[in-house]
Amino acid sequence: MNGWGAREVMDTGAEITIRHARAEDFDALWPILRAVIRAADTYTIEPGLTREAVRRMWMDTPRATYVAGIGGEVQGTYTIKTNQPGGGAHVCNCSYMVAPAARGRGLARAMCLHSQDEARTMGYLAMQFNFVVETNLGAIALWDDLGFETVGRLPRAFRHPAEGLVDARVMYKWLGD
Amino acid sequence: MNGWGAREVMDTGAEITIRHARAEDFDALWPILRAVIRAADTYTIEPGLTREAVRRMWMDTPRATYVAGIGGEVQGTYTIKTNQPGGGAHVCNCSYMVAPAARGRGLARAMCLHSQDEARTMGYLAMQFNFVVETNLGAIALWDDLGFETVGRLPRAFRHPAEGLVDARVMYKWLGD
Numbered sequence: 001m002n003g004w005g006a007r008e009v010m011d012t013g014a015e016i017t018i019r020h021a022r023a024e025d026f027d028a029l030w031p032i033l034r035a036v037i038r039a040a041d042t043y044t045i046e047p048g049l050t051r052e053a054v055r056r057m058w059m060d061t062p063r064a065t066y067v068a069g070i071g072g073e074v075q076g077t078y079t080i081k082t083n084q085p086g087g088g089a090h091v092c093n094c095s096y097m098v099a100p101a102a103r104g105r106g107l108a109r110a111m112c113l114h115s116q117d118e119a120r121t122m123g124y125l126a127m128q129f130n131f132v133v134e135t136n137l138g139a140i141a142l143w144d145d146l147g148f149e150t151v152g153r154l155p156r157a158f159r160h161p162a163e164g165l166v167d168a169r170v171m172y173k174w175l176g177d
Numbered sequence: 178m179n180g181w182g183a184r185e186v187m188d189t190g191a192e193i194t195i196r197h198a199r200a201e202d203f204d205a206l207w208p209i210l211r212a213v214i215r216a217a218d219t220y221t222i223e224p225g226l227t228r229e230a231v232r233r234m235w236m237d238t239p240r241a242t243y244v245a246g247i248g249g250e251v252q253g254t255y256t257i258k259t260n261q262p263g264g265g266a267h268v269c270n271c272s273y274m275v276a277p278a279a280r281g282r283g284l285a286r287a288m289c290l291h292s293q294d295e296a297r298t299m300g301y302l303a304m305q306f307n308f309v310v311e312t313n314l315g316a317i318a319l320w321d322d323l324g325f326e327t328v329g330r331l332p333r334a335f336r337h338p339a340e341g342l343v344d345a346r347v348m349y350k351w352l353g354d
Contacts, residue, residue, distance in 0.1 A: 040263060040264055041264075043263065043264075044261035044262055044263045044264050044265035044266075045262060045263045046262045046263045046266075047263055084221035084308060084334075085221055085222060085223045086217060086220065086221045086222045086223045086224060087217055087218075087220075087221050087310075087335045087336045087337065087338075088221035088308060088334055088335055088336075088345070089221075089223075089336075090336060090342075091331075091334050125333070125342075126332075126333070126334065128331065128334070130307075131261060131265065133264075151329050151330055151331055151332065152328050152329020152330070152331070152347045153328055153329070154268075154305065154328055154329070154347070154349060155303075155328065155349065155351065156302070156303070156351070157261075157265055157268050157303065157305070157349075158264045158265055159264045159265075159266075159267060160264065161264075165267075168265070170329045170331070170347060172331060172332065172334075174332065174333070
């Protein structure tokens with residue numbers, strides 16, 4: 001698979017491969033990020049962000065950024081960052097995005113499993129999702145299946161473009177022993 | 178009270194006054210912020226932050242910063258910021274700090290009441306505290322008394338310098354109608 005350095009590839013089963021993002025991946029990532037951000041129905045990201053602002057947010061700010069491919073074509077991406085500094089720095093946060101055309105093929109599951117391994121390797125003891133929109137049923141079912149517990153519910157904390165004010169969940173998984 | 182412009186003062190009862198912070202207030206704020214940050218037992222802030230990094234974090238980054246005085250002397254401070262961008266931007270977040278020597282005199286209560294009024298004026302519909310450390314009993318009792326609901330519990334999410342890993346709460350109050 002051209003462009004996927006064998007040393008950094010983790011094969012997660014089927015034809016999905018996941019590796020660290022490189023600067024030149026952003027051309028392939030931008031349409032995926034743009035589709036999710038412009039839809040504005042799952043993430044609390046300003047929907048009008050410019051390409052350059054999104055590049056900084058996704059590529060520069062996190063501790064690490066990954067791309068996920070199917071058959072060598074980039075179809076998903078995720079980031080890991082420290083969720084809180086200081087006394088909260090043992091808990092990480094991840095954000096995942098999948099190209100609309102590639103949904104239902106196990107990419108989000110593969111990325112979440114991969115991210116838990118990466119997080120453990122980095123020394124994190126837990127992973128927290130700060131804001132899982134209540135209407136994002138697929139994500140909630142998947143995180144639930146992967147062992148994340150709903151530890152909080154934020155009433156009417158998200159303004160959904162179609163549904164209006166809806167709740168959001170805080171989901172959490174302990175990764176340590 | 179010298180230096181407290183009458184137009185921007187809100188008298189919250191007793192001798193407590195609260196106003197917007199000005200750049201020159203930071204000299205008086207720094208010892209308060211430093212004491213709370215270095216103690217590292219209530220906020221998820223890197224305890225070793227430099228004065229300049231704290232100045233940026235407290236004075237430049239938030240949407241607004243306030244100082245609270247007793248008899249005209251700065252003894253407390255708080256900030257308001259938007260908790261999440263995009264679809265979460267109707268929820269604000271506040272952080273409050275009180276000088277150790279001025280605790281128990283109602284400053285935190287006065288600042289929290291003041292911040293709710295300010296937040297409503299700014300158009301926010303809710304206020305969220307993302308991380309209230311479980312051992313911070315005074316804060317929990319106060320927020321509870323002021324109508325904040327515990328909407329989440331983050332297991333072992335805070336490394337307390339004396340107690341080790343302890344839980345943190347997410348607390349939330351709807352400010353709209």
